[in-house]
Amino acid sequence: DAKTTQPNSMESNEEEPVHLPCNHSTISGTDYIHWYRQLPSQGPEYVIHGLTSNVNNRMASLAIAEDRKSSTLILHRATLRDAAVYYCILGAYNNNDMRFGAGTRLTVKP
Amino acid sequence: NAGVTQTPKFQVLKTGQSMTLQCAQDMNHEYMSWYRQDPGMGLRLIHYSVGAGITDQGEVPNGYNVSRSTTEDFPLRLLSAAPSQTSVYFCASSRTVLVEQYFGPGTRLTVT
Numbered sequence: 001d002a003k004t005t006q007p008n009s010m011e012s013n014e015e016e017p018v019h020l021p022c023n024h025s026t027i028s029g030t031d032y033i034h035w036y037r038q039l040p041s042q043g044p045e046y047v048i049h050g051l052t053s054n055v056n057n058r059m060a061s062l063a064i065a066e067d068r069k070s071s072t073l074i075l076h077r078a079t080l081r082d083a084a085v086y087y088c089i090l091g092a093y094n095n096n097d098m099r100f101g102a103g104t105r106l107t108v109k110p
Numbered sequence: 111n112a113g114v115t116q117t118p119k120f121q122v123l124k125t126g127q128s129m130t131l132q133c134a135q136d137m138n139h140e141y142m143s144w145y146r147q148d149p150g151m152g153l154r155l156i157h158y159s160v161g162a163g164i165t166d167q168g169e170v171p172n173g174y175n176v177s178r179s180t181t182e183d184f185p186l187r188l189l190s191a192a193p194s195q196t197s198v199y200f201c202a203s204s205r206t207v208l209v210e211q212y213f214g215p216g217t218r219l220t221v222t
Contacts, residue, residue, distance in 0.1 A: 032209075034209075036211075042215065042216075043114075043200045043202075043213030043214055043215055043216050044153065044200070044202075044211075044213045045213065046210045046211060046212070049209060049210070087152060098155065098211075099152075099154075099155075099169070100145075100152035100153040100154070101152050102150075102151065102152050103152060
């Protein structure tokens with residue numbers, strides 16, 4: 001199974017951009033890159049997903065390396081409500097094998 | 111639109127007892143799944159369903175049963191609770207497999 005590697009924790013200042021990295025060197029051609037986040041005492045929340053091209057939505061941007069072996073989730077202006085554990089997950093479109101790792105715990109300082 | 115709802119929020123069981131965790135969604139999603147999350151860990155997939163009448167096992171299915179008689183409901187049954195099943199259980203649904211899953215608020219289960 002393709003796996004991802006993320007830093008255990010990161011810190012950011014409020015209203016500054018945050019770049020959360022994810023390495024997935026064994027990604028296959030059919031694997032999508034999914035990002036979820038989990039706020040304290042809540043269920044995970046979908047953030048963004050992509051295959052090859054960079055993606056933007058109202059929550060974040062996803063930058064995917066040309067060789068697809070790494071990606072970066074970009075929060076353009078961190079707020080205190082963005083403090084959460086962020087999970088980078090690989091999953092093929094029709095394959096139900098979504099494995100959540102330990103994720104990156106993001107702390108946002110006022 | 112309530113999204114994904116789970117009941118109960120908290121439950122304490124004794125070893126050997128059985129119970130059913132309820133999950134319902136009102137988004138007409140075909141895909142539903144159950145995860146467990148142990149302290150300080152990521153989520154692990156227990157069972158999933160790609161539509162009414164269709165279920166399959168995930169990464170950690172032992173000790174759990176599921177059924178999917180309607181699109182809306184996907185209950186998880188613990189047949190004989192064990193302390194190793196102490197965890198937080200999350201139900202999720204999505205329009206298609208894996209993409210944009212919506213998660214419920216979770217059920218915190220303690221087995222003594």
